[in-house]
Amino acid sequence: MRRFLGVLVLTALAAGAVSGAALAKEGGVELSSTPAGKGPGEPWTPTLHLIRGTPELLAQAKPGVRIQNVDTGERLTFPAEGTSDPRVYDVRVVFPEEGWYTVETFDGVSDRSYEIGGQWLIDAPAGTAVPAAPRASGDEGSFPIWPAAAASAALLLATVGAALFLRRQRLRLSH
Numbered sequence: 162m163r164r165f166l167g168v169l170v171l172t173a174l175a176a177g178a179v180s181g182a183a184l185a186k187e188g189g190v191e192l193s194s195t196p197a198g199k200g201p202g203e204p205w206t207p208t209l210h211l212i213r214g215t216p217e218l219l220a221q222a223k224p225g226v227r228i229q230n231v232d233t234g235e236r237l238t239f240p241a242e243g244t245s246d247p248r249v250y251d252v253r254v255v256f257p258e259e260g261w262y263t264v265e266t267f268d269g270v271s272d273r274s275y276e277i278g279g280q281w282l283i284d285a286p287a288g289t290a291v292p293a294a295p296r297a298s299g300d301e302g303s304f305p306i307w308p309a310a311a312a313s314a315a316l317l318l319a320t321v322g323a324a325l326f327l328r329r330q331r332l333r334l335s336h
Contacts, residue, residue: 190266223269231261
């Protein structure tokens with residue numbers, strides 16, 4: 162039983178190391194605010210924060226915000242400007258007209274974009290956030306937890322199976 166618990170602890174540590182490495186390669190972009198309450202022509206000036214990244218990647222980053230009018234399909238991109246902190250950028254976004262918009266950020270290094278809050282209604286007095294409908298395909302803006310969970314579960318089952326097999330072999334040899 163002692164060997165089984167040792168193998169189980171080692172498996173848990175290995176699964177943690179594998180999931181940590183998978184998470185470490187994922188970057189991300191975070192905005193300090195949303196466009197709620199903004200009207201057409203009114204500037205929205207959030208701060209953009211890059212999450213994780215090596216100094217080399219941060220030096221290559223060209224982040225920004227992209228908006229798309231849901232009705233017309235018109236897309237506008239607003240590049241962010243660097244600050245004294247290599248992880249922090251300022252961006253100025255102006256919605257050209259009233260309507261429903263999607264908002265996404267990007268880091269400019271990877272090909273990933275991160276959707277912010279579904280669809281936003283930009284109208285004269287106030288904007289209102291409306292949650293987006295679930296996507297038919299996978300959510301490209303988040304960490305792919307299911308493959309990592311499946312791999313960890315498979316690793317755990319394989320280790321438990323190996324431990325039980327070795328225990329059975331040891332009992333056969335002693336008789």
